Amino acid sequence: GAVVSQHPSWVICKSGTSVKIECRSLDFQATTMFWYRQFPKQSLMLMATSNEGSKATYEQGVEKDKFLINHASLTLSTLTVTSAHPEDSSFYICSARSGGAGEQYFGPGTRLTVT
């Protein structure tokens, strides 16, 4: 149980275009989902927290107009990187909280490369 999927697993896009990453909780309802960014050989940096049906809460320094998050249902959250630039290239990981004792279940990550 508690499986989280992400799609796509990797994506290459051209500078200036937008790309959408999906995060799904496959076997549980996730009232809260999280989006992280991870640079090579570094820890996870929380970008934003999203609750189903409400606006996402962004961490300080994260541009909400560039990283659009939509938590449309209890099993789906999306991250859209708008007008992507090479510096947005990174590994993006989502997680979902299933309630209870607070652990988060992580997706497999999406490798974004902007050329």
Place this chain on the structure above:
Amino acid sequence: AQSVTQLGSHVSVSEGALVLLRCNYSSSVPPYLFWYVQYPNQGLQLLLKYTTGATLVKGINGFEAEFKKSETSFHLTKPSAHMSDAAEYFCAVTAAWAQSWSGGGSNYKLTFGKGTLLTVNP
């Protein structure tokens, strides 16, 4: 505010040797503590967690960790390393009180350490 310090960004052990990965935390409220493992180009997998009750917690793949409040530590151990244990390990903390109500989701956020890369030598 909470923080996590993982001592040693890289730990190397021989196959069959004891694995000890150190984690110290800082929290002004009772913490929930977690250890996650990450294999290359993959997401994080929960190894074990401490919430309440027994301070020695056992996880998957033979790992265990002990919550020591007096030392603000949550070190991860495994008696005998296996080649398949080679990965990045992250310690994380969240506020225990935040889990008892269904308020704003940002209260559930995890604070991660910088990670420890475990290398297992044959």
